Amino acid sequence: MNPEFRRNLWLELTPTRLGVVLFALAAILLLAYVAAGNAQTMSSVARTCFFVLVMLWGGKLAAEAVVTEINERTWDSQRMSALGPWSMSWGKLFGAPVAAWVAGLVALAVLLASSDRNGILLAVQLVLVGVLCHATAMAMSLQSIRKGRQPGRVKTFLFQLIGLAVAGLSYLPSYSAWLFGTAFGGSATIGWFGFAVPAFEFGLASLAVFTLWAVLAVYRLMRLELQKPSTPIVWAAFLLFVVLYETGLALGGNASFTDFSGKLRQTIESAGPSVAAAAAYFLLSVLCYIAVFTEPKSPVAMGQFFAAWRDRRWGQAWALTPRWLITLIFTALALIASLIVLRRHDLALESATITDGVLISAFFFTLRNIGIVLWFNFRPDAQRSDMLAFVTIFVLSGILPFIVAGMRALDAIPLFAPWGSQSAGLLVALPAVLETAVVYFLVWHAWRTGQRLRLKVA
Secondary structure, three states: OOHHHHHHHHHHOOHHHHHHHHHHHHHHHHHHHHHOOOHHHHHHHHHHHHHHHHHHHHHHHHHOHHHHHHHOOOHHHHHOOOOOHHHHHHHHHHHOOHHHHHHHHHHHHHHHHOOOOOHHHHHHHHHHHHHHHHHHHHHHHHHHHHHOOOOOHHHHHHHHHHHHHHHHHHHHHHHOOOOOOHHHOOOOEEEEOOEEEEHHHHHHHHHHHHHHHHHHHHHHHHHHHOOOOOOOHHHHHHHHHHHHHHHHHHHOOOHHHHOOOOOOHHHOOOOHHHHHHHHHHHHHHHHHHHHHHHOOOOHHHHHHHHHHHHOOOHHHHHHHOOHHHHHHHHHHHHHHHHHHHHOOOOOEOOOOEOOHHHHHHHHHHHHHHHHHHHHHHHOOOOOOHHHHHHHHHHHHHHHHHHHHHHOOOHHHHHHOOOOOOOOOHHHHHHHHHHHHHHHHHHHHHHHHHHHHHHHHHO
16 A cells, blocks of 8 residues: 555544544434435435535645645655655545545445435546545645745645635536526537537536646646656646637637627627637636746746756756746747637627737736746845735736726726727737836846845855
8 A cells, every 4th residue: 555645544544533523424414314304405415514524624634735744844754755756646635635535435425325316427526526626725735835835824724725616616517507508598518619518527527637637736746846857748738738628618609608798699600719719818828827926936947947948958948947938838829829810800899809909918918917926036135026926916907907097098008908998900019018028127137136146145
């Protein structure tokens, strides 16, 4: 047996803890049976108990799996053990919340006994949601550890909430056709690249694939934590996957993803490529922000990255390539694709038009905001850099445009956001280009200043 998994079994499955939890679970289920006495109520109560045990309690244990080891100063000895990244990953992923899983599987057995013939699919779905919740929480925890070795309880609670949010967003679509069908036109099927797929089966398959990606993320981050050679090839593959997944939904003509307000329904068939390209572009832009805020941004590592490219050490340069840079390259490619298809399709909204200038301006504002994050991190006196960068970006992109719009100075909006201007053509992107150039000059200056200070200290 995996030594890490076996160690967690001894630590987590204590007779007292397991006895109290199973006793409380049996009492709740017995109360539900006595009060209602029907299978439907028992199934609902068992499902609720599973969520409380596996999602809330198990998610907390998964988020704290490595953090607790660091706080108790036992993690360094584990990192130097003979265990490989995969053994360490699944040993902690399934071992740390094993007590929650044991009690949750008891609730799942009651759910199966009180459900109809579709209960097996529901049980599979609940298990996948639980694994996705734990893997997401643990991956966020490992990513935070890479940035700072002492994550506190507040951060750990945040990781648990993120895991719950991801699991909840994946559970609702796969549990019922309501989100995809009833709420958006009465159809119980999903269109993906023109294929009509039953909503529940599509959601369940999507849940399984995203759960595999989450487990793979834990493994890759564990490799980095154990200082094993690692390249960003898996991150690049994930970006390709999410673009393909989203493009299939956009080209499938699903109202749930492309027609929230009803304004684009009549253009879906004629402008499907425009919808897919623009949606992929904005999705990748969001992933750029996620990557740059969650990844460590060391000026030393950036210097090593540039040195490797300069010396043509391609393997080392590829291994040192930041994930946000790879995402930015994908975003640029999606921008080019959007510009090409917009030459053939006019994607018009009621109050604005997505033009070449707007898309280019949005890209350079994303590039500018990434530069702001890098500048705060590259300064010699950098402290709480990501929080300061987030506040700065929020003010520049989320508050000032509305202040300018409230003053009815529409032609000044392109200074802060790629929307609302009366300007036509590519001129709307000029302010974003100039601001980006200024920001990256500051980034270069901060990086060079830090390099000189490090040389003086050495």
